[in-house]
Amino acid sequence: MEDLITIETAANSIINNSTNKPSPDSVVSTLIQIEKQSKKQDKKYNIEQLSGNWQLCFITGTKKTRKRAGIVLGAGRYIPNWVKITLSYFSPLNTSETPEQIEIGRVENTVEFAGLKLSLSGPTKFIDKKNILAFDFTKITVKLLGVKLYSGYIRGGQESEDKFATESVGKQAFFAYFLIQEKFIAARGRGGGLAIWGKLAT
Template sequence: MEAESSDLNSIKSILYRAADTKQTDGATVISNLLSAEKLVKSETKKRAADDFDVTSELRKNLAGTWRLIFTTGTLKTQQALNTKINYFPLTARQSFTESGSITNSIYLGSKFNAFKFSGKYDLVYLSNGVIRVEFDFEKLRLLDLFDITLGSGALEVGEKTGLGSGTGIKKDDGKKKAFFNWCIADEKIATARGGGGGIALWKRE
């Protein structure tokens, strides 16, 4: 296991390597994800205090398609399996647009789209330095053949890719939305923590 770094650039270099090779020790990936979460949270809080528009910046940085590389799974999943999930064994891609659309796709192999969830997302800055990505999945495209309109059960969709959103959050209209507390989104990787407690690493495609 590599020594944990307190420098964000050094942390990113380790996570870049993990995303590219899937060879970095799982414990090293987790410790660096946690370190990045702490450092970015502190920096975001400082920038927001200076009236920098941190949500608009993240919206731009999120735009594109991301492949899920590594996840600890939700706390519920960890307890059920008595283990932590590491490198994600299936092909799962998440896409964002600057206009507020989100998709989450699960593939059979690397190309056949078995499940594609789509909906809308929004960004909310929290006073503790966290930028929360709140989202609702509204539609499921199954086997790339037909569409299903989703109801409240869409909150559980995140758990299918190991990150999870199990707790959801209550909105003013009484509805619940799933969420990620986002950390990094740059030209190579993204990292975030889900409402269910899982922390994950994606690679930009």
């Protein structure tokens, strides 16, 4: 329970612009502990639990090492208040062509700062046996002070989207979620880094 309070406090500090922030080191160690517990307990989540808008609150870097682990975590840090990074997950829209055990949805990742709003969007698929959400950004929208400057497919985006459902997750970007709560979530990315998001009010 104490571990969850640490993560919730970290997320709330960014969502509510609060100065009550647990130390980055304590947040990182707590995330690692929760991830271990999740694997040990073999927790299972579903894509519906991710639906909604989530603001990125905390991330860790990674650094390469020659040790067997290959990659180790770098320092953790809170996202500064001058930039807002939001993940929005939308409900799955499966078809008869969708492989079993895979739920296809949509994601939009938005970065806002200094009047500029950059949004990347594309398909997602959730592998429920592993709590892995793979994604591919295939479209981009750019706005400045509310005025749309560009919106369309990224180069090769249409082709990537067409083959996304059947392509191996090993070739795609993904998040492995080990903590999904009503107000906050945490995951490890393909590159090995950890991240926390807080739920935004709708």
